[in-house]
Amino acid sequence: MxxxxxxxxxxxxxxxxxxxxxxxxxxxxxxxxxxxxxxxxxxxxxxxxxxxxxxxxxxxxxxxxxxxxxxxxxxxxxxxxxxxxxxxxxxxxxxxxxxxxxxxxxxxxxxxxxxxxxxxxxxxxxxxxxxxxxxxxxxxxxxPFVPDIPGAELGITSNEIFNLARLPKKVLIVGGGYIACEFACILNGLGVEVTQWHRGPQVLRGFDDEVRGHISELMVAQGIDLRVGVSPRAVEKTSEGLRVTGTEEHEVTVDEVLWATGRxxxxxxxxxxxxxxxxxxxxxxxxxxxxxxxxxxxxxxxxxxxxxxxxxxxxxxxxxxxxxxxKGNPVKPDHELVASAVFTQPEYGTVGMTEEQAHREVGNVDVYTASFRPMQKSFIDRQEKALFKLIVARESQKVLGCHIVADGAGEMIQLAAVAIKMGATKSDFDAAVAVHPTMAEEIVLMKSPTRRLEPIG
CATH class of the missing domain: 3.50.50.60 (FAD/NAD(P)-binding domain)
Known part of the structure; x- marks a missing residue:
């Protein structure tokens, strides 16, 4: 040295x-x-x-x-x-x-x-x-990124959410990414009245489109007041709380504003x-x-x-x-086929390509989906549906992507990621005997494509 x-x-x-x-x-x-x-x-x-x-x-x-x-x-x-x-x-x-x-x-x-x-x-x-x-x-x-609008300093970010002196009764969450959606579900589950504004047409940009729609529907069904195409314009402190005005004549008064507008x-x-x-x-x-x-x-x-x-x-x-x-051993960190989870409720686990990405980059793609009410929800007449989805290259039959929206999806996707990282094909999935009765068995029971996509153009 x-x-x-x-x-x-x-x-x-x-x-x-x-x-x-x-x-x-x-x-x-x-x-x-x-x-x-x-x-x-x-x-x-x-x-x-x-x-x-x-x-x-x-x-x-x-x-x-x-x-x-x-x-x-x-x-x-x-x-x-x-x-x-x-x-x-x-x-x-x-x-x-x-x-x-x-x-x-x-x-x-x-x-x-x-x-x-x-x-x-x-x-x-x-x-x-x-x-x-x-x-x-x-x-x-x-x-965290905080938008440059009047009164922005009155809001908090994910840095401060864990240190609140009290739990708000009403909150506005601004953003549509995974942090915004996760905290919308968390606070809603804790009994907070949640409004969420997102400037884009749908939440969870960059994830699979079908999954994005499925999760947004579940969030609304849980009581989250989700508004897309809405951006905040100003935040003002009043005697009743924080009044936030936005585009399209939207206005809401809440106890806290959570900026979840990206990092x-x-x-x-x-x-x-x-x-x-x-x-x-x-x-x-x-x-x-x-x-x-x-x-x-x-x-x-x-x-x-x-x-x-x-x-x-x-x-x-x-x-x-x-x-x-x-150590004198040149190693490139592997950024391919990295699995992740979004902890909405229910969770979203994902690895590999989205349907849109596979269609664009591979062309000939088969899409397998299963949407159903899990046994636990069906028994008590809950309408919440799970979603399982596999993206498969038609010629090689290689599984390009897996998407799961269900309780425990984060746990399930970790195991699916091992198979997909190893280059598993659809027939490899089909050959595995289902574990019954579980939600996860759907991943090996989807026999026929829901959609067969052809190359774009």
């Missing part, structure tokens, strides 16, 4: 940065990591983990009525935010401690400070300290552009296949690169970086 304070200095204590720092330190490298907020990053502190815990909590309210229909004598409950929130805070602190312990165990130096890049080998901290490093890894993640890479103010590190139009750090920037000593992983913004992907990118730089 001649001439440098550290072999590696990581900026950002999220999943990708912590994984890279820990694994690099385990090779014997001298490593430091700086985090200006809390260890664990968006996923642990302000994203996946607290959100999923709120998903769990929100399901118990509707489950009371379901239990009653199954024959249980149960009284209507009331969700106690004041009881739940300290439990949530305690769990996040526990997980943060695990991240910090695991990172420090192999000898990583941890700095609770903001870090910026001063030159190709120097990092400056908000404490006034400066350190040199042979390699610098930027892993600062993303941040942007958290690259501002790091000093990267001045050094020659290229940033894209939205601020993403531009990297090559090995996560290296235009400045050879500076690398970047995770959401700040805006490749696939998922925690497991950031972790893989961090591990691949260490393999490449510290």
């Amino acid at each position: 001649s001439g440098f304070d550290y072999d590696l200095f990581v900026i950002g204590g999220g999943s990708g940065g912590v994984r890279a720092g820990r694994v690099a330190a385990e090779t014997g490298a001298k490593v430091a990591l700086a985090e200006e907020f809390r260890m664990g990053g968006t996923c642990v502190i302000r994203g996946c983990v607290p959100k999923k815990l709120m998903v769990f909590a929100s399901k118990f309210g509707p489950a009371v009525e379901d239990a009653r229909r199954f024959g249980w004598e149960m009284e209507d409950g009331r969700f106690d935010w004041d009881r739940f929130r300290p439990m949530l805070d305690k769990e996040l602190s526990r997980l943060e401690g695990i991240y910090r312990t695991n990172l420090g165990r192999p000898g990583t130096d941890i700095y609770d400070a903001r870090a910026v890049v001063k030159d190709a080998h120097t990092v400056a901290l908000s404490t006034g300290e400066e350190f040199t490093a042979k390699h610098i890894l930027v892993a600062t993640g993303g941040r 942007v890479p958290n690259s501002a103010g790091l000093g990267l552009e001045a050094l020659g590190v290229e940033l894209s139009a939205n601020g993403a750090v531009v990297v090559d296949d090995y996560s290296q920037t235009a400045v050879p000593s500076i690398f970047a992983v995770g959401d700040v690169t805006d490749r696939i913004n998922l925690t497991p992907v950031a972790i893989r990118e961090g591990a691949a970086f260490v393999e490449t730089v510290f």
Whole structure:
């Protein structure tokens, strides 16, 4: 480590940065990591983990009525935010401690400070300290985007939703992406009156069109006041709450406004552009296949690169970086066929191509679908339908994509992803014996295509 304070200095204590720092330190490298907020990053502190815990909590309210229909004598409950929130805070602190312990165990130096890049080998901290490093890894993640309209500062983002002093009675969620739809379902399940405005014609842009329509119908059926083609124009504080005016003469007064209008890479103010590190139009750090920037000593992983913004992907990118730089084994992180889940209620699990993408890129495609009321819902006359969908290349019969909307879809899609990643064909799916009675058996019981698509043009 001649001439440098550290072999590696990581900026950002999220999943990708912590994984890279820990694994690099385990090779014997001298490593430091700086985090200006809390260890664990968006996923642990302000994203996946607290959100999923709120998903769990929100399901118990509707489950009371379901239990009653199954024959249980149960009284209507009331969700106690004041009881739940300290439990949530305690769990996040526990997980943060695990991240910090695991990172420090192999000898990583941890700095609770903001870090910026001063030159190709120097990092400056908000404490006034400066350190040199042979390699610098930027892993600062993303941040919520807030629209530039009058009164926008009166609203909150997903960063603040978990720290509310009280649960609102009425909320307006602005946005139509997965974060907006997830929190619409969560808050609705907790008994909050939810209105959702989305400027586009349908929620969940970028996902499969049939699934998007299916989920929006389910959300409306659950009591969410979903309005598409509506954009906010201004937010004003009144004696009755926050009054939001929007396009098409829409107006609503609520207790809270949640901006869920997308996320942007958290690259501002790091000093990267001045050094020659290229940033894209939205601020993403531009990297090559090995996560290296235009400045050879500076690398970047995770959401700040805006490749696939998922925690497991950031972790893989961090591990691949260490393999490449510290183990002499050049590894490109694999971004193909990455499964994901949207935790609406019910959930949406997806891997591979959408129907529209396959039609556009492959042409000859068979689409298999099954939409039905699961046994648990049918028995109590719930109208909620599950949706299973396979996208298959007609000539090779290779399964190109799988989409599931159902309770537990996130769990199911993980297993389906293994088969699809291995190149499974439709006949491989058909050859598997169904597990009965389950919802998941539909994935191997769809025998005839619902649609046969021909090449466009």
